[in-house]
Amino acid sequence: MDLFDLPLPILFGQLMLGLLNGSFYAMLSLGLAVIFGLLNIVNFAHGAQYMLGAFLTWMLLTYLGIGFWGALIIVPIVAGLTGMVIERVLIAPLADADHLYGLLLTFGIALVIQGGFQVAYGAAGIPYRIPEALAGGQRFGAIFLPNYRLFVLVVSLTVCIGLWLAIEKTNLGAYLRAATENPELVSVFGINVPLLVSVTYGLGAALAGFAGVLAAPIYSVNPTMGVELLIIVFAVVVVGGMGSIAGAVVTALVLGLIEALTKIVYPEAASIVIFVIMIIVLMVRPTGIFGRTA
C-alpha cells in the first residue's frame, strides 16, 4: 500500500500514535541511560517500575479516590522513594561486583514486583478512564486529535527537555556528569557520591513511574505491560547509544514514527521493525548512532 493513497486522518492518527509511543520510549530510555551512566547497571526493573506507576495510579483512584492529577504528583514521589530504598538495600552492596550481577539483581526485582501484582490482580488488563478535563479532542478539518494524547506528548517532551537542561545546566547535573566520569575524584571534592547514586536511581524510577501514570489511561493497566515495553526500549537504547540525552530522545521519537509508518505500509513487520533497525545499526555502527566510541 502506498503511503499517499491513505486518507489523511488515518495517516495522521498513525503518526500521532507513533509519536506517542516514541515519547514513552524516550522517557524510559532516558531513565535507563542516566542510571546506566552513574551506576553502570542496566536497570531491568525499569519496566516493572513503569508498571508500578500505572498500577499505583489505578490504586489511588480505586482505594483512596485520588484522581489522575493527584496521581501525577504522588506516584513519581512514591516510585522514586521506593527506587531509592531498592538502591540502598539491594543494589549498593553490589557496587564492586561485575555489571552482570546488577542486571540479574534488577531482573529478580522486576520478577518480584511483576509476580506480586499478578498474584493480587491477575494477568488481565484493567481500564483507567481519561481525566475529564482532557476528554474529547481537537478537530482540524478532517483530522481529529484526542486532547489526552496531545497532553501526553507535550508533557513527556517537556519532561525530557527539562531533564536534559537539569543535567546540562544545573550544579546537581554537573555533579552527576562528573561522578559518571570519575566517582572517586568527585567524592574527594566532598560530594556525597553514594547519596548522589541513590538520588539518581530514585530519579530514574520516578521518571518510569511518571510514564506509568501517563500510560494508565491509554494502555490497559496489567502486570506485564512493563516487560514488553522494556525490551523495545532496550533496542532503542542500543540504536541510539547511551552517549547523549538529546540523541536518545530523538532516536526514541524517530523509531516510534518508523514503527507507526510500518504499521500502515506492512503491518506484519510492525512489531519487529525496531529490532531489524537495531541489527542494521549494530552492523554499521556498533556503538549506536549517538554513542561515544569506547
Place this chain on the structure above:
Amino acid sequence: MSHVSTAQPDTIGMTAEGEREGAIVAVASNTNRRALMLLVVLAVAFAFAPLVIYPVFLMKIMCFAIFASSVNLLLGHGGLLSFGHTAFFGLAAYSTGYLAKNAGLTPELALIAGVVASLMLGAVFGAIAVRRSGIYFAMITLALAQFVYFMAVQNPQVTGGEDGLQSIPRGALFGVIPLNGTALYVFCLVLTLFAVALVHRIVTSPFGHVLRAIRDNRDRALTLGYKPERYQWIVYTLSAGLAGLGGGLKALVLQVVTLTDVHLTNSAEPILMTLVGGIGSLSGPVIGASVIVAIQYYLSPFGAWVTVLQGLIFIACVLAFKSGVVGLLTAIETRIRQFRTRQGDKNPRGRTTDEQERS
C-alpha cells in the same frame, strides 16, 4: 618455599583473587576428579530416580539441564550473559516437533535437524551480538530473541500459533526402537551425559583456556594475538546448538511445543538455574535445573507466586550465594579439608584460578 611461612601462599592466592575481584564468580570443585565424581553421583541418581519419581518430570529436568549447560558454557567460561537463549531452544523445539509430526522424520533425525537449525541461527545472531560486550550483549541477545518470538507468533501455519504444536509423535529411534518408557528415559540420560561431557571437553581444551583468558582480560588476550570476537562467536554458536539439543529433546519428551518455549521468561530460567547451581561448574546446571523445575512442578498450584519466588531466588543468589549450590559444597569441603590438614601447608587458596575452574 612451603615451610618458610604460611603467609606466602595466602598472599599469592589473594592477588590471584584480587585481579578478578568483582568479576563473574565462576566456581567449580577443587579438582577435575572431584567435579567428575559429583557428576557420576548425579548420573547414578538420575539412573535410579525413575523408580520413585515420575519419569517425565525427571526428563524435563534433563532437557533444562542441557539448556542451562549451554548458558553456563557461555556465561561461566565466556563471561557472556545471553538473555535470548530461548530463541535457540524454541527454534529447535519447533523444528524437531514440526519435522517429526509433519514430515514423519525419525526422532534422531528430527533432533539433529533441530540442533542444526539452532547452530545456524546461533552463527548469525552470534555474529551480530559479539560486536558489543557486557551489558549491551545481554540487551542485544534479548532483542534478537524477541524478534524470533514475533516470527513464531506471526507464522501460525508452522508454529500452530497460540495452540502450538500438539501431540508430537516420538516415533522409533533409527526407525527400530520405539521411544517409549524406559527407552525414552535412557535416550534422555545418554544425551544429557553427552551434553555435559561435551561442555567438559570444550572448557578443558586449549580453546576453553583462551576463552577464559579473554573473559578475564580481553586486552591482554588481544595483545597475545587471539581474536576475542572470533572465540566468542564460536562459543556462542556452540552454546546455541546445545540449547537447541535441549529444546528438541523437550519437544520429543513432552510432545508439545508452544509460544512459551520462545518467550522471554524461558530465557531467564536457564540463567537462574545456572546461578542457583553455580556459574562455571560442570554439575551446577544439572543441580540448578532440578531445583527450579521442581519448584515450578510442585508449586504450580500457587500460580504467580512462583514468579515472585524465582525473583527472590535471583536476588538471594546475586547478593549472598554468587557461587550457588556447587560453590557452597566446595566451600564446605574445603573447610573440612582445612580442618583435617591444619598442620600441613596444602592451602587450597594458593591454587591459580584457572586450576580451580578446570572442572
